[in-house]
Amino acid sequence: VTTLCIAGLGLMGGSLALALRQAAAGDDDAPSAFAPERIVGVTRNPRTLAAALAAGAIDAGTTDLAEGVSAADVVVLATPVRAILRSLPEVGRAAKPGAVVLDMGSSKQEICAAMAALPAGVQPVGGHPMCGKEVAGFDAADAGLYRGRVFVLCPLERTAPEALAQAERLAAAVGARTLVMDPATHDRAVAAISHLPYAASVALVNAVDARGDAAAWRLAASGFRDTTRIAACDVEMMLDTLLTNRRAVLAWLDAYAGELDALRRALADEDEAALRAHLDRARARRANHVFP
Amino acid sequence: VTTLCIAGLGLMGGSLALALRQAAAGDDDAPSAFAPERIVGVTRNPRTLAAALAAGAIDAGTTDLAEGVSAADVVVLATPVRAILRSLPEVGRAAKPGAVVLDMGSSKQEICAAMAALPAGVQPVGGHPMCGKEVAGFDAADAGLYRGRVFVLCPLERTAPEALAQAERLAAAVGARTLVMDPATHDRAVAAISHLPYAASVALVNAVDARGDAAAWRLAASGFRDTTRIAACDVEMMLDTLLTNRRAVLAWLDAYAGELDALRRALADEDEAALRAHLDRARARRANHVFP
Numbered sequence: 001v002t003t004l005c006i007a008g009l010g011l012m013g014g015s016l017a018l019a020l021r022q023a024a025a026g027d028d029d030a031p032s033a034f035a036p037e038r039i040v041g042v043t044r045n046p047r048t049l050a051a052a053l054a055a056g057a058i059d060a061g062t063t064d065l066a067e068g069v070s071a072a073d074v075v076v077l078a079t080p081v082r083a084i085l086r087s088l089p090e091v092g093r094a095a096k097p098g099a100v101v102l103d104m105g106s107s108k109q110e111i112c113a114a115m116a117a118l119p120a121g122v123q124p125v126g127g128h129p130m131c132g133k134e135v136a137g138f139d140a141a142d143a144g145l146y147r148g149r150v151f152v153l154c155p156l157e158r159t160a161p162e163a164l165a166q167a168e169r170l171a172a173a174v175g176a177r178t179l180v181m182d183p184a185t186h187d188r189a190v191a192a193i194s195h196l197p198y199a200a201s202v203a204l205v206n207a208v209d210a211r212g213d214a215a216a217w218r219l220a221a222s223g224f225r226d227t228t229r230i231a232a233c234d235v236e237m238m239l240d241t242l243l244t245n246r247r248a249v250l251a252w253l254d255a256y257a258g259e260l261d262a263l264r265r266a267l268a269d270e271d272e273a274a275l276r277a278h279l280d281r282a283r284a285r286r287a288n289h290v291f292p
Numbered sequence: 293v294t295t296l297c298i299a300g301l302g303l304m305g306g307s308l309a310l311a312l313r314q315a316a317a318g319d320d321d322a323p324s325a326f327a328p329e330r331i332v333g334v335t336r337n338p339r340t341l342a343a344a345l346a347a348g349a350i351d352a353g354t355t356d357l358a359e360g361v362s363a364a365d366v367v368v369l370a371t372p373v374r375a376i377l378r379s380l381p382e383v384g385r386a387a388k389p390g391a392v393v394l395d396m397g398s399s400k401q402e403i404c405a406a407m408a409a410l411p412a413g414v415q416p417v418g419g420h421p422m423c424g425k426e427v428a429g430f431d432a433a434d435a436g437l438y439r440g441r442v443f444v445l446c447p448l449e450r451t452a453p454e455a456l457a458q459a460e461r462l463a464a465a466v467g468a469r470t471l472v473m474d475p476a477t478h479d480r481a482v483a484a485i486s487h488l489p490y491a492a493s494v495a496l497v498n499a500v501d502a503r504g505d506a507a508a509w510r511l512a513a514s515g516f517r518d519t520t521r522i523a524a525c526d527v528e529m530m531l532d533t534l535l536t537n538r539r540a541v542l543a544w545l546d547a548y549a550g551e552l553d554a555l556r557r558a559l560a561d562e563d564e565a566a567l568r569a570h571l572d573r574a575r576a577r578r579a580n581h582v583f584p
Contacts, residue, residue, distance in 0.1 A: 131514075150511060189510070192500045193515070194513070194515050197515050202555060208544075209574075213480060216485045226521050229518050230518070230519065232579040235575055246562070263545075286521075287524040291516075
């Protein structure tokens with residue numbers, strides 16, 4: 001790879017640039033298999049551009065997407081999902097023949113469908129690194145963000161094996177583990193373990209907020225802190241994510257409402273055996289799961 | 293205080309013993325105002341007793357509650373709520389005249405009502421330190437557990453000011469901040485920020501588990517990890533807590549179901565403005581809250 005273009009220099013794009021810099025500067029015996037000579041950053045925000053340049057995360061920057069994309073061998077789209085969808089036609093027109101176009105959006109079906117319409121010379125790969133945070137923006141970028149995390153890749157039917165391999169090398173260079181998956185499986189899975197928990201967190205905060213219980217906020221400790229952490233996630237990103245993964249999220253919300261209602265009934269009926277069964281099942285499942 | 297009796301040597305009771313030992317051993321200029329000469333531990337589990345003795349957390353131990361309580365100036369009940377309720381009559385019969393009886397149960401109305409029936413010579417104080425964890429047992433005990441945490445105290449009408457002051461000194465000795473509150477306000481507040489989030493966590497794990505989505509568990513990252521952490525809490529403790537705080541928990545579960553349903557409707561209708569309002573409200577409230 002000679003030139004990498006990263007469109008979007010927030011938490012994900014900024015961290016990718018910093019992580020690749022760190023990999024390039026590393027004194028590993030085995031040099032990274034993905035080492036761009038040049039990183040070009042694209043963002044609409046001139047202050048972000050200046051910050052990324054000052055931090056040495058990028059070699060050059062532009063607010064013009066087509067300009068940034070035109071010289072790149074690999075293009076990474078690191079904006080919220082609907083911004084990716086809006087930018088794909090322009091990326092397709094500007095990209096060099098043979099360029100790999102990888103995205104990092106949180107839902108994959110709509111993006112992979114749109115990628116299928118890219119010009120034949122472009123090599124699209126859907127991607128989603130599992131490393132969200134409740135902080136956003138280049139200021140929150142962190143060279144270690146991808147280390148040890150799962151990086152889902154969704155190649156299209158038209159994607160050449162070498163393009164997929166390129167995306168895998170990029171993920172490996174920043175310390176992530178790749179997992180190839182089809183977009184529908186991905187979207188159902190992240191709706192369960194990311195979008196549903198986000199909705200649950202948002203509703204928790206809003207329920208407590210709506211009833212204005214001052215004592216509750218004074219007593220809030222680590223349990224409430226952790227169950228609601230992701231309610232502070234970037235709203236633009238999550239709005240795009242929920243709206244582009246609507247069907248899967250609605251299905252999980254229904255399953256969740258059913259579980260909550262069953263638990264509520266057991267408590268209302270003082271059915272200790274049923275209540276215990278709910279708590280035992282969750283405890284056993286959760287305590288035995290090993291997170292990456 | 294000459295002798296302190298701690299009934300229950302799990303996470304809470306064990307940590308209390310270790311924290312008081314650490315305070316006594318501290319080379320602070322100001323010695324702790326609560327420094328028992330002798331700590332007696334009570335637990336039904338002989339292995340726990342042996343572990344607490346071996347760790348130097350207690351000076352003496354017994355599996356007999358009345359024996360442990362009889363010599364104590366201060367008795368701390370550190371078992372699940374219903375075990376506290378069951379033990380109060382025996383504690384009342386065995387306690388020395390003038391002994392302070394403080395509990396650390398997670399709900400306060402039933403316990404404080406039962407404490408009102410203790411013999412007149414006993415000084416009851418309801419208590420609840422806000423420092424739950426998803427681990428349990430003496431092995432998880434930690435001398436730093438109470439440091440910087442809120443310790444709610446619920447004195448009864450009959451509680452003498454000196455007995456409340458004694459409980460306040462105990463909390464201060466282990467680094468906690470006391471907050472005096474009536475039992476109903478406490479129970480409503482903890483239902484909101486502890487028992488509801490626990491139910492939400494349990495239902496999240498069970499919803500994902502019930503639909504058997506293997507890909508979901510493979511992708512589960514920090515968002516799912518944190519929103520479901522407390523689903524791994526000790527089941528006996530939480531069962532007692534939910535059942536003895538049933539009315540408040542049911543009210544919050546209803547408020548929560550309402551918030552979830554409103555969010556679901558906004559998403560189902562693709563009502564972006566309404567959805568954004570939900571997310572914005574939660575984000576602003578959560579991001580601005582400072583946890584202790």
